[in-house]
Amino acid sequence: MARISLTPRRSLLFRAVEWYSKRAYGKVIDPARALAHNPRVLWSDLRFEQSLAKWKELDSDLKALAVMAAAASIGCSWCMDFGHWESRQRGMDVRKLRDVPVWRESDVYTPLERDVMEYAEAMTANPPEVGDESAARLLSALGEAAFVELTAMVAVENLRSRMNAALGLTSQGFKDHCDIPAGEGTPAR
Template sequence: MNSRLDFCKTSPEAIKAMIALEQPIGNSSLEKPLIELVRLRASQINGCAYCMDLHSADARKAGEDERRLATVGAWRETPFFSQRERAALAWTEAVTLVSSTHVPDDVWESVQPHFTPEEMTDLTLLVVAINGWNRFSIALRKMPA
């Protein structure tokens, strides 16, 4: 597969807008390991090789456990994730698959006890942002280095 174009170079303003979308996430109370797990899980669902490579490497650099990275796609079947992380992963899946899930009430109800309203907004923004990056990278064929 060949890269179609380097979107970072062809439209710096578009990339500035995407980076600005990320700013509140970095300033949020969401934990860095949780943020990377969410980014990785959404990227797995979307099949974004570039983002999967990037966020698994970022998670490793931040000290994430290799077993957790290897099993994030099967988080329901492992004991490696906290209740808060499980809630975030369920939310990530429902929001990423919004066209088929419509983010059901039972997912909302299971996530709410683990996050403040502000964190829920930040978590949703995180899922929206990584899905946007996935779409840029998949559509324009950004390749892992």
């Protein structure tokens, strides 16, 4: 249960966010509802997220795995739910999304994907536990621009996940709407 009301004052900004959120995601996302209690925080978050969407140096699947590994480390069910849905919308393999919390035991990831998730977890630890060898492998595989973007995205996800977890935001059921139920066309995986 959220620790803050998810029914903020319906300011002009929040009404615009409601409209966009319903159009883009099918419902108003709870982080927007929570942040709308402080319009300056909401506005800053919106501008920041718009800026992040323009970052394109890092492969989108690697970025998604890094973000979800950080969210899983923190325990943000809202971020895991939304991240799964968002990545499925882009066509990412459902097995890779499903196995993020247990990536070390899964056989669906490439060595680079494993390095990315290990790095995300190491950055998320408190204090961070990033090793020189891990960073060097990623820097060599990705190049400097993508490595910087990876590092920034993990830091951003730490902000998102820690804020959502602290506000008590939990899954909104996005993941439930990703896959075709068994018996309706393609078998569920």
